[in-house]
Amino acid sequence: MKPVAIFRHSPGEGPGYFATFLDRHSLPWTLIEIDRGVSPAPTSSGFSGLCFMGGPMSVNDDLPWIRQELELIRDAVARDIPVLGHCLGGQLMSKALGGPVTKNPVKEIGWGEVTVLPVAADWLDADERFEAFHWHGETFSLPPGATRILRSAYCENQAFVLGPHLGMQCHVEMTEAMIRLWCRYWTEEQAVPSASVQTPEQMLEHVEQRLGRMRRVADRLYARWIEALPRD
Secondary structure, eight states, rough: OOEEEEEEEEEOOOOHHHHHHHHHHHHEEEEEEGGOOOOOOOOOOOSEEEEEEESSSTTSSSOOHHHHHHHHHHHHHTTOOOOOEHHHHHHHHHTTTTTOOOEEEEEEEEEEEEEEGGTTTTTSSTEEEEEEEEEEEEEEOOTTTOOEEESSSOSSSSEEEETEEESSSSSSTOHHHHHHHHHHGGGGGGGOSHHHHSOHHHHHHHHHHHHHEEEEHHHHHHHHHHTTTOOO
């Protein structure tokens, strides 16, 4: 089986729990370290799936690798190779497929409730609610043909699906180590604590229990996503 390519855009925003999930299912994967100057492959043909992680940059920035990744996403969709995106990764998917990425009405940082929409029945239980981790100031729109499956009170588009492809605004891949690392940079966000922005102390409260509950949702999303991976 060809590996799943995981694209890391920032040293602190690696695959996290997603890599653990792939290892548990004996699925091969390879890390593409964009943050270390590695260029994306020109074609998706060497991979069974593509996964794009988060990052502090905007998909609207004029960076060479962003243009390359947008082309790679379009190439994968044309070949029916499943694509998965987390936060920036979901925004890259949206932009590649024709959906504008713009500033969200508010920053969303920390733990916040997400609602599963009825149309998400193939991926999650309809009308379910769960607490997800967030860290974003921009948001994607739905690309043509996509279906919104998750929303929150502060961000209308928390996840979309388009055939076998899944783009998420929230971070279901988080580990405790990642959360603690990100909390060190909280002041750089220049965010004011509010209903949609938590302090580091609030984010770390009951973190093990929160991660355990979120991982049960991540397991179902990832399990559904890997169903479409070509196994030859």
